[in-house]
Amino acid sequence: MTSQKRQQKIIELLDRNEEIDVATLAEQLSTSDMTIRRDLNRMASEGLIIRTHGGAMKTGLLVNKTxxxxxxxxxxxxxxxxxxxxxxxxxxxxxxxxxxxxxxxxxxxxxxxxxxxxxxxxxxxxxxxxxxxxxxxxxxxxxxxxxxxxxxxxxxxxxxxxxxxxxxxxxxxxxxxxxxxxxxxxxxxxxxxxxxxxxxxxxxxxxxxxxxxxxxxxxxxxxxxxxxxxxxxxxxxxxxxxxxxxxx
Amino acid sequence: MTSQKRQQKIIELLDRNEEIDVATLAEQLSTSDMTIRRDLNRMASEGLIIRTHGGAMKTGLLVNKTxxxxxxxxxxxxxxxxxxxxxxxxxxxxxxxxxxxxxxxxxxxxxxxxxxxxxxxxxxxxxxxxxxxxxxxxxxxxxxxxxxxxxxxxxxxxxxxxxxxxxxxxxxxxxxxxxxxxxxxxxxxxxxxxxxxxxxxxxxxxxxxxxxxxxxxxxxxxxxxxxxxxxxxxxxxxxxxxxxxxxx
DNA sequence: TTAAAAATGTTTAAATTTGTTCGAAGATAC
DNA sequence: GTATCTTCGAACAAATTTAAACATTTTTAA
Structure with a gap:
């Protein structure tokens, strides 16, 4: 699976779940924790998601944070x-x-x-x-x-x-x-x-x-x-x- | 629960209640008082809430002085x-x-x-x-x-x-x-x-x-x-x- | 085809978060 | 004013998470 496909799936999962942790993502996408972390960090730097400890959240949930x-x-x-x-x-x-x-x-x-x-x-x-x-x-x-x-x-x-x-x-x-x-x-x-x-x-x-x-x-x-x-x-x-x- | 999720919930609760105390928050979010205090202090330093003794209140209630x-x-x-x-x-x-x-x-x-x-x-x-x-x-x-x-x-x-x-x-x-x-x-x-x-x-x-x-x-x-x-x-x-x- | 670059996995040490305890600072009642 | 009760934050320990380093595989480009 390409990193693009993976990131797309992460966004889909996040749309349903509001928040999700690294281990779950790694299992769902059958890849390693480290790869998920790299994906999440990149996505966060692009503003696509909000990085949390141990996982990620949908954007727009944190009321006062743009x-x-x-x-x-x-x-x-x-x-x-x-x-x-x-x-x-x-x-x-x-x-x-x-x-x-x-x-x-x-x-x-x-x-x-x-x-x-x-x-x-x-x-x-x-x-x-x-x-x-x-x-x-x-x-x-x-x-x-x-x-x-x-x-x-x-x-x-x-x-x-x-x-x-x-x-x-x-x-x-x-x-x-x-x-x-x-x-x-x-x-x-x-x-x-x-x-x-x-x-x-x-x-x-x-x-x-x-x-x-x-x-x-x-x-x-x-x-x-x-x-x-x-x-x-x-x-x-x-x-x-x-x-x-x-x-x- | 991640600290981000917790902070989001704190803001939601504060939106409904105007002010709230540490013990209540700790119970609602099933965590310790100390963790709530750390959350509140961080949020206050970012201007998201106003820290009070024993809890927090919404921003915007106190006079901002520009x-x-x-x-x-x-x-x-x-x-x-x-x-x-x-x-x-x-x-x-x-x-x-x-x-x-x-x-x-x-x-x-x-x-x-x-x-x-x-x-x-x-x-x-x-x-x-x-x-x-x-x-x-x-x-x-x-x-x-x-x-x-x-x-x-x-x-x-x-x-x-x-x-x-x-x-x-x-x-x-x-x-x-x-x-x-x-x-x-x-x-x-x-x-x-x-x-x-x-x-x-x-x-x-x-x-x-x-x-x-x-x-x-x-x-x-x-x-x-x-x-x-x-x-x-x-x-x-x-x-x-x-x-x-x-x-x- | 081959070499270079990028992506991924593994290991490990560092960093972060959280809960607990406890003395100090602050509020409240009298 | 004092006594009492509450709240606070520092310090520590345990658990989790992170990212750096390196090895391996895959992809890309020459």
Missing amino acids: AFENKVAVNLDAKDAICRLAAQEIKDGDIIFMDCGSTVFRLCNFIRNKNIKVITNSLPVVAQLINSAASVNLIGGEVDRDRQAIHGAMAEQHIAHYTATKAFLGVDGISPDGLFANTEKEASITRAFAARSKKNYLLCDSTKINKEAYLKFAGLSLFHTLITDKETPSLPPIRKKGLKIILP | AFENKVAVNLDAKDAICRLAAQEIKDGDIIFMDCGSTVFRLCNFIRNKNIKVITNSLPVVAQLINSAASVNLIGGEVDRDRQAIHGAMAEQHIAHYTATKAFLGVDGISPDGLFANTEKEASITRAFAARSKKNYLLCDSTKINKEAYLKFAGLSLFHTLITDKETPSLPPIRKKGLKIILP
């Missing part, structure tokens, strides 16, 4: 390590773009005291920075509930009015071939931000490296620098393509 | 009476503007199930409606912390791209002489909204009628209809100027 908050909780240490490095690149007076990714969101904690202007399409970023030293501009357009962000043609048009010194953006996958996104919405917003910034940083934890999602939307040259959490065998080919890489 | 929320709490009954009337004016398919006033904010509760598009510069309005039937567009521009809203030249420019069937707006004062605002920011945003809507409703509780704030920014003719909470001696002169007035 898909976005669940995404943020995944791989938190790696995200913070990346953001700590990213924050060192930001100097007082910078005008920076921040997109609506869960990694970029964590950057908020490291820049609260900097004297900068932040331009973002992410509502959680606004909420985090509204009481900080940074001044915040919000991109306008359609509100996307799942991503807690602003998207759409109007948003892209709006971005074109700004110019930033640095952009901090995420993607769903990166390989030596280029950059990948799960939806066109995200792809075009990323392109719009990148086009209006002098220097573009890709914040990307190591699980996304060498992962090709369904839509290839740009070449590696869109970014100047990749910040990630650890060296992996997949990095050298990317480095060879001319992307500067920052590691902890 | 300037905006305090404004909302003033004269609540009058505001709700006004908004109930305003909601009757809104039909499925409408595209409406809502500004960042505290009266207009209360309109959210009355339109959650309507099939409309809402265009606003108010962050609290977005937060209220993000899980509703209405689709939401947000105006882009500078984030104003005190008003929890978007302002500035970019915002006004952005508004000019939209056209609404109805606008629901507030002011800081109204007299037979015209409309008054406390800041130029608010004045220009109000003008920008009004200019791009076919029909403009002024939502204004009776304390603001016949009050002249520092800046007169428009004549009464900017609005077609005034919705307020009670008849006062100041109303007839305004009615005489051609403004339609709706009362409970």
Whole structure:
């Protein structure tokens, strides 16, 4: 059974059961616990399910938690390590773009005291920075509930009015071939931000490296620098393509 | 039972009960007091509940202290009476503007199930409606912390791209002489909204009628209809100027 | 066809969660 | 004010869950 088929079945089972544990899933799908765990972790990072101890829950059950908050909780240490490095690149007076990714969101904690202007399409970023030293501009357009962000043609048009010194953006996958996104919405917003910034940083934890999602939307040259959490065998080919890489 | 499931149940129980004690929770969820305490502490640190001695209570019962929320709490009954009337004016398919006033904010509760598009510069309005039937567009521009809203030249420019069937707006004062605002920011945003809507409703509780704030920014003719909470001696002169007035 | 990469299984040490106990801090009654 | 009762959280232990490391198999691409 392929991992795709397995993940599909997991969602079906979860639809019926609300919650389910690793051992049951492993038995039902006749595979090992470890494989189920890997599946669940991946699905949780995509916001498809909520990871619990020993299993998973349907999304939407936790009243006050959005898909976005669940995404943020995944791989938190790696995200913070990346953001700590990213924050060192930001100097007082910078005008920076921040997109609506869960990694970029964590950057908020490291820049609260900097004297900068932040331009973002992410509502959680606004909420985090509204009481900080940074001044915040919000991109306008359609509100996307799942991503807690602003998207759409109007948003892209709006971005074109700004110019930033640095952009901090995420993607769903990166390989030596280029950059990948799960939806066109995200792809075009990323392109719009990148086009209006002098220097573009890709914040990307190591699980996304060498992962090709369904839509290839740009070449590696869109970014100047990749910040990630650890060296992996997949990095050298990317480095060879001319992307500067920052590691902890 | 996982901690996530337990926390979900705690929120459900709290939704019904407003407040609840540790012992009851421990019994209901068949676990120990200590585990419940750990759950409650974690949930409180995330802002999901409010921790009390011996238990927990719902959030939202205690006064949250942003300037905006305090404004909302003033004269609540009058505001709700006004908004109930305003909601009757809104039909499925409408595209409406809502500004960042505290009266207009209360309109959210009355339109959650309507099939409309809402265009606003108010962050609290977005937060209220993000899980509703209405689709939401947000105006882009500078984030104003005190008003929890978007302002500035970019915002006004952005508004000019939209056209609404109805606008629901507030002011800081109204007299037979015209409309008054406390800041130029608010004045220009109000003008920008009004200019791009076919029909403009002024939502204004009776304390603001016949009050002249520092800046007169428009004549009464900017609005077609005034919705307020009670008849006062100041109303007839305004009615005489051609403004339609709706009362409970 | 072969080599490289990805996915999966196994083992094991680390991390997380939970229950129990107990002294300290907090509330309540008098 | 004191005495009493309750609640709290720290510390520890037991059980469970997790993820890292490595071996093996399968898939993919050259």
